[in-house]
Amino acid sequence: MPADLRMTPQRREVYEVLRVSHDHPTATDVFHRAKERMPGISLATVYNCLEALTEHGVVRQVNVERASSRYCANLDDHVHFHCEGCGQVVDAMPREDVTAAQLWKLPRGTKVTALDVSIHGLCPECAKANTKSSH
Amino acid sequence: MPADLRMTPQRREVYEVLRVSHDHPTATDVFHRAKERMPGISLATVYNCLEALTEHGVVRQVNVERASSRYCANLDDHVHFHCEGCGQVVDAMPREDVTAAQLWKLPRGTKVTALDVSIHGLCPECAKANTKSSH
DNA sequence: ATCTTTGCTTAGAATGATTCTTGATCTCAT
DNA sequence: ATGAGATCAAGAATCATTCTAAGCAAAGAT
Known part of the structure; x- marks a missing residue:
């Protein structure tokens, strides 16, 4: 995990959701899954966390046509x-x-x-x- | 031009804009350019025409990240x-x-x-x- | 230990691209 | 000509995403 990425509880949870998901969830999907263990989390925070994680190269954003972005924690070249x-x-x-x-x-x-x-x-x-x- | 694509004046104009443009314009770009020669055309119509042309394989929709779709009349494999x-x-x-x-x-x-x-x-x-x- | 700065989270509003709805208009085969 | 089925225009609606403002929380300075 990059040193300059502060791992807040929310970011950790969002990352954890992606780490255990292999179906390339959308931000909303991540939001619903994260909410199960962290009921107070907001969709805006999920978007913020996904952006922070993506910018630090910890997760990948996957865009398919014009549909909602999906996210993926597989960093292997693929x-x-x-x-x-x-x-x-x-x-x-x-x-x-x-x-x-x-x-x-x-x-x-x-x-x-x-x-x-x-x-x-x-x-x-x-x-x-x-x-x-x-x- | 596919036989089952009715070439209305609007579709012809939208296609013509794309044919002479090599900069991959967005729907709004196409709208502004088409408007110069066909002032009554609406943005919704441009979207409809682009959809019809794309579905019939006459133009290609180009999606870059989450930005507005761009369109291109180059049908060569590229x-x-x-x-x-x-x-x-x-x-x-x-x-x-x-x-x-x-x-x-x-x-x-x-x-x-x-x-x-x-x-x-x-x-x-x-x-x-x-x-x-x-x- | 307290103050300060900075960054994070939240809820809700705002944005912007695209799609949908409706009624008018057009095309074409009958 | 007539009627069915497309197409068009204008504006409303949708939906993903981003922005805003206010409250919080952690890290460093005093």
Whole structure:
């Protein structure tokens, strides 16, 4: 945990919710889960905590299209797969090191700081259901 | 142009604005530009037209973090580079065919329909300015 | 130990992008 | 022409998120 991030009870709780959740909850989801153990916490505080944690690189913000941001405590290098059937978001690990500059033509002198990839499609369950229902 | 997309004057104008714009305008940007030649057009109509055009695959919606959606008439396979310095969004073409399944581990049976990549960083101009100012 | 500064939390208001609603208008096949 | 189904415009509504103001709490200075 970064030294310059003051770990208040609220921040600790928000982080703990994310640490044990593997479903990429939204701020509201986090709020409801945190509330179970810390009934006084407010949604604004959850937003503040998520912002502080994100800025300090302790959690990742995951944006899918225009929907509410989701959050994730998995800091390993990974991308997100969004199932268009059931809406779930799951992590996908790279097969090997992938860098943007290797894969896309960028003007000479461009500095890449982050590569943000979302894969859209159907998870195995939805893909199967889809095949069956379509004949 | 898809046969099942009725090309009303408003849709034609919105499409035309995007065709001649290479700066990935937001819905509001498109609204202002369309208004110059079609003063009666409303923002709601621009949103409706953008939705219709997007659904028919004639334009692409580009989402950058939580900011307003941007739109783009470039249908070639490409990704978007976002400069954190000046905020511009530019297209980047793939060096060769890139498929999600090749690069990331996905559960067996996953069906991929779209790969959405945003590269964040500094464009050559901002990168240069940044280096200079930092010493 | 108390004062002060600074940052955190809270509730509620405000913002801003987008979507919805309604009634008018248009298109096109019958 | 006529009627069904789209589309348009204006404004209201929604929803995620951010801002504001006031109270609190911790860390350091006196």
